[in-house]
Amino acid sequence: GEDVEQSLFLSVREGDSSVINCTYTDSSSTYLYWYKQEPGAGLQLLTYIFSNMDMKQDQRLTVLLNKKDKHLSLRIADTQTGDSAIYFCAERGYNQGGKLIFGQGTELSVKP
């Protein structure tokens, strides 16, 4: 069945790069997403990548997709304390409409 896995915690120093990893099982995934959730808030869409792409860059964010290994990563350059949040990887399968399958979320802690 569909499954998305993420490591639960990541701690970095301010100014360093953060890399959050995600693996998924559904080979029919069409779009893969990264969402950010701050305490008490909903989910904020950060970026997404179509399954036929290898990389997408958006300001400080770089998404890498290895479709063969079903591995997705989100790199945040020059991480700031305001980046502290939970980051969710999500995938949308072929012909699944609006249904997103989410990972457990990675809690990013940025220390000054």
Next chain:
Amino acid sequence: KAGVTQTPRYLIKTRGQQVTLSCSPISGHRSVSWYQQTPGQGLQFLFEYFSETQRNKGNFPGRFSGRQFSNSRSEMNVSTLELGDSALYLCASSFGEGASNEQFFGPGTRLTVL
């Protein structure tokens, strides 16, 4: 442009009661999806509506139901509440229903069942 709004933001109910949550999508968006977020199960898909029709349904019991109105606003209802229904319920809207349509989430309704 206003974002997705959900009402109420917080709700406390007791076991056995029923509850109705409301979601107003971004203006012009016609697709609304609902998710349940709990510490144990994470984010799980409940259902998706497009043009007043349920398009997709997650693996939840029949106590969970929803509907969508002609103005795209959506409601979800949970009957005979159980303690395990305590969760953050998130609504997301998108312009269309296809995979290329980005979903934008509201702030959620925090439901506590006592």
